[in-house]
Structures are given as C-alpha cells and as structure tokens.
Amino acid sequence: MTSDRPGFRSFASTPLAIALWVVTVGATALFLALGWNLLQMGILIVPLTAVSIAVTVSALKKARGGTG
Secondary structure: OOOOOHHHHOOOOOOHHHOOOOHHHHHHHEEEEEOOOOHHHHHHOOOOOOHHHHHHHHHHHHHOOOOO
C-alpha cells in the first residue's frame, strides 16, 4: 500500500490542467456565441470549472511534492 491517496492527484498533470482550462474557456465562448443564457451555460460550465480547479490544485501539489 502506498501513501498516495486516490483521487485527482493520481492522474493530475500540468498538460491536463491546461487542456481543461482551454476547454472551459472554449466552451464558454462557444455557448456565448450560440446565445445560451446563463442557466443553460451554468449547467455545463460550473462542473467543468470545478474539475479544472481540482485538477489544477492537485497538479500544483504534485509538482511541489506536497502531501496534503
């Protein structure tokens, strides 16, 4: 058994975090161009943003060698 806890840190990486942020910004721009209202966009953008934040934080902790 390892000391590494399962979760976002097990697959988090800097390229993945960057890709998620690019997808988040691209999806937001697309939905704005399509004329979606905030409720329609929020249903997709809020969870995507939350995952992007979680992966980014995990990738930063992993890069720094932090444990918690």
